[in-house]
Amino acid sequence: MSPASVNAHLAFTGYLGRRLHMGVCGSVAAYKALDLLRRFKDTGADTGVTLTDSACQFITPLSFEALGASPVYTGMYPVGDDVFGHLTPGDACHAFLIAPATAATLARLACGLADDMLSCQALAFEGPLVIAPAMNPRMWNNPATQENWARLKQRGHVAVEPGCGRMACMDVGQGRLADLDTIFLYTLRAMTPQDMTGQQVMVTLGPTREQWDGVRFWSNPSSGVMGACFAVAAWLRGAQVHAVCGPATPWLPADITRHDVTGAAQMYQAAADLWPRMDTGIFTAAVADFSPEPFGAEKFKKSGTETLSIRFTPNTDILKTLGTAKRENQRIVGFAAETGNLHENAVGKLRRKNADMIVGNIVGTPESGFQSATNKVFVADKTGRTEEWPVQPKTEVAWRILDWLLQM
Template identity: 40%
Template structure:
């Protein structure tokens, strides 16, 4: 998502400066060109050589340097940046930025910058709670800067509380969001993801091969593009995407109930979960013992909630998924029509390079207006954006014919 973007990382003098190495590594891994600038005190905590090695570019440490100015000049650093992130941002640099002081390289670049800015504070809990720091952060927010809130826990100074530099992966997510088109701003997207587990007894269950990777990727992408996102997740080991509200469920009944409760809140529903079609009719209260006679499992159908929700869709956009092993387009089209969806995303889960438990996918999207589109093999993060592009297109087409926006009928 950051391919060919130039991200300038400003490292300040605090114990959390060592985490800048991981931040830079992650940015480079996402395809960004990374330029690093450091305060003099930052170089006491981590060497410029370390950050130069990770960023693959020279590190700027002086405002005016005969050896650096010709190739990295502070104005050129500011002009070249698509985004600037200060991590860790100390109370000192936050104060200087808030009041427009420019007495070193980092603050001079900040004053010259014309791109989005982000600050990731890291300091003692009492410093972070000080009215002056709070006021300075508010000043920066008012000017449009993104403040990436620190985490809470044990601090290097020995105190417990809020002030730890947030995980570098979260900083990368915030940078991606800063640079992404916010074409989903105002959307409230409810997404389901993952498998369900239908109990046979307290130990065993009936489930499927879904891991939730596709649904989680959609949630990440939707938040990045400006939407408010709620994720109803079946059992999954995937970490909750930053900025996303997660609702954990286990069985199909739990997932469908949570979806129904949150449906009035949403403006769009994306049903990416692999919900079971059947459940054991009479789950045993205790662990079933193995015997030579074998066992016959009596299964009962699970009521599909989507048609009922479709009947109450109002102006909502409904997107479903169809995991198939044959006749993909035929089966997906049937599901699109039966469930009165706006779009269905079908994929052949019999392929080794698409479907369950892999990072890539190939999908065929069929829309209610008859449009059919098949993607090449893409990363699921890329497929997520393709799906959301279609959601935006549907919303845009509707707004042209019906300009009144959907209002939430319930604040869940």
């Protein structure tokens, strides 16, 4: 996978007009909040920050201001005219993230205390509260901390469990701040209108590998980024997502049910098992149409061989087979990766596969297709509507396709 596409499925940018507030507590992990701030600013969201007194011992308010956070709060009492700063996040923000959250802050939140600016703001905030703790494993495992954590989860707050590993103090166990991708996505989901709540969505993504001998296989350069964009976008919007993933496809958040497969037969079986209970199927995977007749488990030796002929047998056409079995209330989006005659081939595939929508693109260019962070697509649906979109991030393509589906 090219460096440009490694995290391309997480680079959503459609949050202009949304607002987030971040709380930062006194932990060695406080510096990681700067990376989170950068990522939220990249989405287009306006972001404010509140640092506790302890957090200011680890990192300065100026660091957040320099990265564009506004406003930035510290002490309990206001400086200047902002006498209602403890209420501002509750008046203006779509989500509130506390990362890292210390044991003291968990206790304040659990007990409803409001003796510093951050706890006041959290207590007055009626929207989604995302909490990502970080502390020493012994502090995390203390019964008092666990009781506070359980109470916060019972209240419906978005609880991002700390990770395991070696701490700054060299202790080993659970207590590390969770992976930033995880915190970022759970917070983004809290900021996103849940217009796909209750929907079951299946996405196939990546390549398949059709084994020939003990070390060789037939495949293609698909990275799975386009499908991963769909899986994450649908999950951000509230859907329950099943991702049928070919080899070497991108990381996905734990709430997306991942079904890892290797060959086309495995992908077909996994998709066929899931399909009867799905509302929508999005088939982005670059499935091998044919498989080589296997040589066997041993490595083929070229000694004395001047030429080589390999016979291929057809694989099940997953999109066509499941499209034929589609119920009236199910929707299918297929992809057409082409090297020419894009419009004609895409429209033809739409009819042949009994799909509701086909997204076609030309592969083999740096800005479109395999292993690219962007795509340039032609879209056609069963009503006869067609559109051609310019080069844009694959996250934006996925988001716009989901918008289109919701309108059909």
